[in-house]
Amino acid sequence: MNLPVLKAADFASDQDVRWCPGCGDYSILAQMKKVLPELGVPREKIVFISGIGCSSRFPYYMNTYGMHSIHGRAPTFATGLKSTRPDLMVWVITGDGDALSIGGNHFIHALRRNLDVNIILFNNRIYGLTKGQYSPTSSEGQVTKSTPMGSIDHPLNPLSVALAAEATFVARSMDANVKHLGAMLKRASEHKGTSLVEVYQNCNVFNDGAMAYAQERKQRPNNTVELEHGKPLIFGENKDKAVRLVGNHLEVVNTADVPADDLLIHDEKDMNPAIQMMMARMRYPEMPEPMGVLRAVEGVATYDDQINDQVTEAKEKKGPGDLQKLISAGDTWDVA
Amino acid sequence: MTATPKTSKDVQSVTGITVRLAGDSGDGMQLLGTQLTNTSALAGNDVATFPDFPAEIRAPRGTRAGVSGFQVQFASEEIFTPGDQLDALVVMNPAAMVTNLSDLRKGGILIANEDGFIEKEFKLAKVEANPLDASVIEETYRVFKVPMTELTRLAVAEHGLSQKIADRCKNFFAMGLVYWLFGRSLDPTLRFIENKFGGKPDVASANEAALRAGWAYGETTEAFGESYQVEAAELSKGTYRNIMGNQALAWGLIAAAELSDKDLFYGTYPITPASDILHELTKYKNFGVRTFQAEDEIAAVCSTIGAAFGGTMAVTASSGPGIALKGEAMGLGMILELPMIVINVQRGGPSTGLPTKTEQSDLLQSMFGRNGESPLPIVAPRSPGDCFAAAIDAWRIATECMVPVILLSDGYIANGSEPWKIPDVSQIEKITITHPEGADGDEPFMPYARDEKLARPWAIPGTEGLMHRVGGLEKEDGTGNVSYDPANHQLMTDRRAEKVAMIAERIPDQEVFGETSGDTLVVSWGGTYGSCHTAVAQCQAEGMRISHAHIRYLNPLPKNIGDLLRSFKTVIVPELNMGQLRLLLRAEYLVDCIGVNKVQGKPFAVTELVAAIKEHSVPQTKSKAG
Ligand code: SF4
Numbered sequence: 001m002n003l004p005v006l007k008a009a010d011f012a013s014d015q016d017v018r019w020c021p022g023c024g025d026y027s028i029l030a031q032m033k034k035v036l037p038e039l040g041v042p043r044e045k046i047v048f049i050s051g052i053g054c055s056s057r058f059p060y061y062m063n064t065y066g067m068h069s070i071h072g073r074a075p076t077f078a079t080g081l082k083s084t085r086p087d088l089m090v091w092v093i094t095g096d097g098d099a100l101s102i103g104g105n106h107f108i109h110a111l112r113r114n115l116d117v118n119i120i121l122f123n124n125r126i127y128g129l130t131k132g133q134y135s136p137t138s139s140e141g142q143v144t145k146s147t148p149m150g151s152i153d154h155p156l157n158p159l160s161v162a163l164a165a166e167a168t169f170v171a172r173s174m175d176a177n178v179k180h181l182g183a184m185l186k187r188a189s190e191h192k193g194t195s196l197v198e199v200y201q202n203c204n205v206f207n208d209g210a211m212a213y214a215q216e217r218k219q220r221p222n223n224t225v226e227l228e229h230g231k232p233l234i235f236g237e238n239k240d241k242a243v244r245l246v247g248n249h250l251e252v253v254n255t256a257d258v259p260a261d262d263l264l265i266h267d268e269k270d271m272n273p274a275i276q277m278m279m280a281r282m283r284y285p286e287m288p289e290p291m292g293v294l295r296a297v298e299g300v301a302t303y304d305d306q307i308n309d310q311v312t313e314a315k316e317k318k319g320p321g322d323l324q325k326l327i328s329a330g331d332t333w334d335v336a
Numbered sequence: 337m338t339a340t341p342k343t344s345k346d347v348q349s350v351t352g353i354t355v356r357l358a359g360d361s362g363d364g365m366q367l368l369g370t371q372l373t374n375t376s377a378l379a380g381n382d383v384a385t386f387p388d389f390p391a392e393i394r395a396p397r398g399t400r401a402g403v404s405g406f407q408v409q410f411a412s413e414e415i416f417t418p419g420d421q422l423d424a425l426v427v428m429n430p431a432a433m434v435t436n437l438s439d440l441r442k443g444g445i446l447i448a449n450e451d452g453f454i455e456k457e458f459k460l461a462k463v464e465a466n467p468l469d470a471s472v473i474e475e476t477y478r479v480f481k482v483p484m485t486e487l488t489r490l491a492v493a494e495h496g497l498s499q500k501i502a503d504r505c506k507n508f509f510a511m512g513l514v515y516w517l518f519g520r521s522l523d524p525t526l527r528f529i530e531n532k533f534g535g536k537p538d539v540a541s542a543n544e545a546a547l548r549a550g551w552a553y554g555e556t557t558e559a560f561g562e563s564y565q566v567e568a569a570e571l572s573k574g575t576y577r578n579i580m581g582n583q584a585l586a587w588g589l590i591a592a593a594e595l596s597d598k599d600l601f602y603g604t605y606p607i608t609p610a611s612d613i614l615h616e617l618t619k620y621k622n623f624g625v626r627t628f629q630a631e632d633e634i635a636a637v638c639s640t641i642g643a644a645f646g647g648t649m650a651v652t653a654s655s656g657p658g659i660a661l662k663g664e665a666m667g668l669g670m671i672l673e674l675p676m677i678v679i680n681v682q683r684g685g686p687s688t689g690l691p692t693k694t695e696q697s698d699l700l701q702s703m704f705g706r707n708g709e710s711p712l713p714i715v716a717p718r719s720p721g722d723c724f725a726a727a728i729d730a731w732r733i734a735t736e737c738m739v740p741v742i743l744l745s746d747g748y749i750a751n752g753s754e755p756w757k758i759p760d761v762s763q764i765e766k767i768t769i770t771h772p773e774g775a776d777g778d779e780p781f782m783p784y785a786r787d788e789k790l791a792r793p794w795a796i797p798g799t800e801g802l803m804h805r806v807g808g809l810e811k812e813d814g815t816g817n818v819s820y821d822p823a824n825h826q827l828m829t830d831r832r833a834e835k836v837a838m839i840a841e842r843i844p845d846q847e848v849f850g851e852t853s854g855d856t857l858v859v860s861w862g863g864t865y866g867s868c869h870t871a872v873a874q875c876q877a878e879g880m881r882i883s884h885a886h887i888r889y890l891n892p893l894p895k896n897i898g899d900l901l902r903s904f905k906t907v908i909v910p911e912l913n914m915g916q917l918r919l920l921l922r923a924e925y926l927v928d929c930i931g932v933n934k935v936q937g938k939p940f941a942v943t944e945l946v947a948a949i950k951e952h953s954v955p956q957t958k959s960k961a962g
Contacts, residue, residue, distance in 0.1 A: 068807025080642030321623030
């Protein structure tokens, strides 16, 4: 069958986009519209489900099926939909407050079930829509509207949470690096199972520059490292730094000082998440923060496949259900 | 097979018997009760049951808190309740005796497992001395002290089985004795033993030995002079089975799916007393049933909405506390205008309340338990068997109106059982659902356009040209786009309410048992049907001008309810809550209603309703008397 060739514009709905000018969300929306035509999935087979928050307005702007649901609950709607309609491609759009605070429970359960959906977590480390309270990813000591003396919460790291929840695909990207972001969205869509992409997203109104160390072109090379499967973690503006595993921790080394064999080689396919977890925990300023695919393991059964396989299997074993037989089975008696 | 021997003693024929079997949670009373119920149903009796058990899985043994009971009435005439006063009470230990004795009628039969009445058990039951020894007991009741443990051990010993196995069989001994006393056949239970324990031949034969020994004990012991016989009831023609409420509900959902040519998705989180619906449904994957045990109540209802969006028949269920958690999502389902069923198997509240006890206190939660203006249709089954039809009703309304429908069951209906006439499924009206086809014209798709029932189209993902976005923000009429326009919000609020109100045009008028006008009208809903009906019938027989209206459709109420209420001098509303339907009726119709209310975790006794009715009814004009 020849699918009509779609362009990014075909995925734009007729609704005006209402994020603040300069918001990082625009870039993510643009990349999504750019990537979707490359996937060859017809628009009507795609569903975007979001929770509540600035990022969660996303589905309204896509000319696909969509649902703007309840704060934190997007993965659960996706679970019901994907379990009953495995033919659909389902994207979950969420934010740091949505996925990790009010929706923390659903987030981990979607990941452990390995439902074949793609979760894009816009992390701006702040509550935007409610105007500037700290979020579960805000830094310790951060002064916000609700933390005038500084936040006393220890922040969560979405990648660590995902790994701990047995996620099969974990990646990170950022709004400012559009090429990388597009590539990550594509990788996520190709993975069978739950894909999580954390996207560093600048909220220029309430938390401007919170991740500038990673987003700004000049600072990025020194403070982030782009992961490549089977390659060492080389970074730095002169590509002269790398990461090495010493005992049970990671450290930064100068490539000139250590033999290449000593460098940590990234293995996104490693079923054992131990080293991936160490990498997830690399935080600025001590370490470069990992960008790219941290974990992508294949062969783990998906929830949607299994729930439907059980139905198929039951039909094969017992034959299709016969309602009259069901209600008439067992002990009965006749009244004449 | 010649499994059941015939008694050679006298047999007395009676129209009905109410028995309660009470023992420790570990004594197998629920099993005994279920077996007696099935056996009686198979004998053609009408039956009604009331299982009553503690919330703790292993409540401290021998204590009053650990007492588990099962009451069953079987009769040769149509009955609607498990009976008020007991004709016979079987108790396995002192705790069971002291907590249940007050319900045994004077002259009633008390059968006690004598071996359970020992010093250690008195302490656990917090009684000073052996309650069986009180002289008043022998004077008031017909007491049979039976050393069941001992006799069971003897019976089982012949099969060379250990004492440990033997001691687990004493409920089967009690069962055998009860079967003898009420002329029940052993066959159904023997079949049950074979099915259940066939894989463990020693356990099976021990149970059978105990059952037969119990029967033989009744037959041979001089103390038991006669047994009782209850003839078959005259039920309407058809094939019957015994059915429990949650089972009927599960089957009704499967039927509704089949009638509408849909697969069933059931998203839920375990909670008493709704979990058995999940256990039942998950057996029927070959019917296309997908069950999802979610991580919490919210995930359960939201997954249901997700499935509904995809075009599946979607159902979630819980009990009051879980429904409280689902409130926000139910509001979303309402504003998304997607069809689904939300089942609430009510239990005692508030908060965790009384998980295993029945109550009807979530009616107002169903009506108003969501933020904003969010009316939802409510359907309430009246008995275990009625859950089947109620599920189909609920789905029919949901799909006709594109709205979540609340199905309000309760613990009493859910765990109770009754004979159920097996319907011919081919005779049940189909539920027609149409999903709009893809549009390729230039006309933009209007996801919130409405039909004559004010329902919007159920356009499902995968359909070309109908891509649209739904959400919890207020939508513009027609397009469904986000809209903060004041007039539009008013319009959409009105439309959603009107849509639900219009259901009243299509549901049947309220039926009345008795005259449509008179002195007193008893209005009830849900699981109290049986006791209210029986009480009203009794008052009618005594010459009172009294009628009964049992409401199935609680929102919207049937069109004729207002006129009906105004046609009686007194309206009495008995409820197992503190007056929730009464509040609604008064508010809606400005008619005064008298409440008869209790929240004691138990259904109404017919006697207490009759007394309340008489107390509140307008005094009869003494036309005949001087
Ligand atoms: S508040 Fe922040 S996150 Fe929200 S739209 Fe504005 S810039 Fe973007």
